[in-house]
Amino acid sequence: MTTSPHAAYRPEYFTPIYEMAVAQFEKAAASINLDPNVWQRFVVPKRALMVSVPIRMGDDSIRVFTGYRVHHDNTLGPSKGGIRYHPDVNLGEVCALAMWMTWKCALVGLPFGGAKGGIRCDPRAMSRVELQRLTRRYTAEILPILGPDIDVPAPDMGTNEQTMAWMMDTYSQFKGYAVPGVVTGKPIAIGGSQGRNEATGRGVVYTILEAMKHLGVQPEGKRAAIQGFGNVGSITAKALVEAGCRVIAISDVSGGVVNDRGLDVAGAIEHVARHGSLDGFSGGERLSNAELLEVACDILVPAALSGQITKANAERVRCRILAEGANGPTLLEADPILQGRGIFVIPDILANAGGVTVSYFEWVQGLQHLFWKEREVYERLREIMTTAFAQVLATAQEKKVDMRMAALMIGIQKIAAAKLARGIFP
Ligand code: GLU
DSSP states (O other): OOOOTTTTOOOTTOOHHHHHHHHHHHHHHHHTTOOHHHHHHHHSOSEEEEEEEEEEOTTSOEEEEEEEEEEOOOSSSSEEEEEEEETTOOHHHHHHHHHHHHHHHHHTTOSOEEEEEEEESOGGGSOHHHHHHHHHHHHHHHGGGOBTTTEEEEEOTTOOHHHHHHHHHHHHHHHTSOOGGGOSSOOGGGTOOTTHHHHHHHHHHHHHHHHHHHHTOOOTTOEEEEEOOSHHHHHHHHHHHHTTOEEEEEEETTEEEEOTTOOOHHHHHHHHHHHSSSTTOOSSEEEOHHHHTTSOOSEEEEOSOSSOBOTTTGGGOOOSEEEOOSSSOBOGGGHHHHHHTTOEEEOHHHHTTHHHHHHHHHHHHHHHTOOOOHHHHHHHHHHHHHHHHHHHHHHHHHHTOOHHHHHHHHHHHHHHHHHHHHOOOO
């Protein structure tokens, strides 16, 4: 249900996930009495490019993939956001993820707008050579809307620092000189930042530790269940163990394992590095991804796909703190159920903002040709995450709204003020 002046007109990217992003936005916008003119401007992404990505496959046949890059907003600076390789990628999803990036960057005070990109493909079924061709051709196709001052991609689901290295190289080949600032999350050898790889997971844990402080809970021995064991889930698990928690359940595309006495997280990370997934990892009983969400625990971290916590299973989620490592893991109608059950939700745009925050550090270090030590990166990251957490909590308490609404209200307010100050062209 939406109330925007724009509600009557719903272009094709208004898929369920985009509707959800818009509905979240409109609820927050209504609570801050957002100027209706600015309101409308946030509902329609600034620009979206759909491209055909033809590549030669390993068997010599040609296959054409569909790629997207969406800039939701660029009021404060270049647009920023990851590139996703997944079989379900579509325009509506990319638009929703781009909008969430706008609020996320604003919330933690980065001079970026929001963007997202993706290719509809199954990277797990593709060879390294095919992935390299796919990445290079996609980069060439979206070249007109890329650049360190225009739009700066980063890794997301299904992509990694190697993908970023190929993007950086392709862009630089077109320019004729090295342009490290065109992407973040790249390898350290070509200007990546210390700590970027661990940033999202560590940031998730910084916010969990703040939530525990607020709730008067000690981390020692607290049980954590984590859905998704990619970059975000695995580093979150590792950092939770470092903080004294006990990781009792983990899962990935191949399913998961549960053991109330705790799992060997370092062993699981090694297993995935060797075998590509958690399949065959022992140390507990097998469980499905859906079952993992209902495991009795203190901390639940959905760090995989969106739309995991629904009206149907929100009643059965048994945790004290729910930290959203993934983007959009909780459907709008599940929020009041979780809140009614006293579950403390750390919303995605706050919980997983550590990734884009260190991306910002990487971009800044690249512009200055000056590189920071790992310790400095983590100190600055922790400072930004804890400050944002405190601001969101204060707003939630003052306005009597949940943490998601508070986070959205702060992010939207900041960009809205910038948009109003700039006015409208022409
Ligand atoms: N893909 C990550 C996110 O969803 C990181 C984006 C970035 O670093 O630009 O926040």
